[in-house]
Amino acid sequence: MKGSAQLQWQGHALELLPERAIWDPAQRLLLLADLHLGKAESFQAHGIPLPSDGDLGNLNRLLSLAERLKPAQVLVLGDLIHSRSGLTTELREKLSALPELLGCRLRLIGGNHDRGSWIAGLSAEPSLAAGVWWLSHEPECAPEPGCLNLCGHLHPVTILGRGHDRLRLPCFALDHQRRRLLLPAFGELTGGHPVGADLERWLIAEGQVLPLGAS
Numbered sequence: 001m002k003g004s005a006q007l008q009w010q011g012h013a014l015e016l017l018p019e020r021a022i023w024d025p026a027q028r029l030l031l032l033a034d035l036h037l038g039k040a041e042s043f044q045a046h047g048i049p050l051p052s053d054g055d056l057g058n059l060n061r062l063l064s065l066a067e068r069l070k071p072a073q074v075l076v077l078g079d080l081i082h083s084r085s086g087l088t089t090e091l092r093e094k095l096s097a098l099p100e101l102l103g104c105r106l107r108l109i110g111g112n113h114d115r116g117s118w119i120a121g122l123s124a125e126p127s128l129a130a131g132v133w134w135l136s137h138e139p140e141c142a143p144e145p146g147c148l149n150l151c152g153h154l155h156p157v158t159i160l161g162r163g164h165d166r167l168r169l170p171c172f173a174l175d176h177q178r179r180r181l182l183l184p185a186f187g188e189l190t191g192g193h194p195v196g197a198d199l200e201r202w203l204i205a206e207g208q209v210l211p212l213g214a215s
Helices: 039-044 054-069 089-102
Strands: 005-009 012-017 021-024 029-032 073-076 105-109 128-130 133-136 148-151 156-160 167-175 180-182 200-205 208-213
Touching: 005 208, 021 054, 029 054, 054 089, 089 105, 156 200
Parallel strands: 029 073, 073 105, 133 148, 148 180
Antiparallel strands: 005 012, 012 021, 021 029, 128 133, 156 167, 167 180, 167 200, 200 208
């Protein structure tokens, strides 16, 4: 797949996509985490002026992926929304229409930012297994030795260079010891947390997923 990288686990393949999502071709499962929809409106409610057009870009990117890949399911690994204060009537209407626009079932594993919010037709689910993948929002220990935990929450980034030449890039990060793959945040207004160089990493830059490895 153009610009993507492949990860093999126990004989199963995952495509790491430059759109900051994961594609499981065998199960036709599209995975993403941490959209934080409504974040601008949440900040505006507290007097912080942020532009409100971020959600449109995130949703259009998701719809483009679904149009290209034709998934059987789209599963969000938590933090679909940023807070209840940002869950406006307009955003509720967009979320209500999303499964039909995606052309498949939309599921949500509840994240810490989703707590206390009700979204029609989209109940937050607990962590669950999908084949050899253990899907969660926060990092967890996979219940079976052959499973790999796919999770969000940490918004992993890698910092390259120093000073004015420093780059801060979103990344996928694989912790072999803990059997855990961290997904970058799908949302544009999310920030990120640097991950250690001991993890195997794939950087996302200029529409490509670039393997960095571990040191």
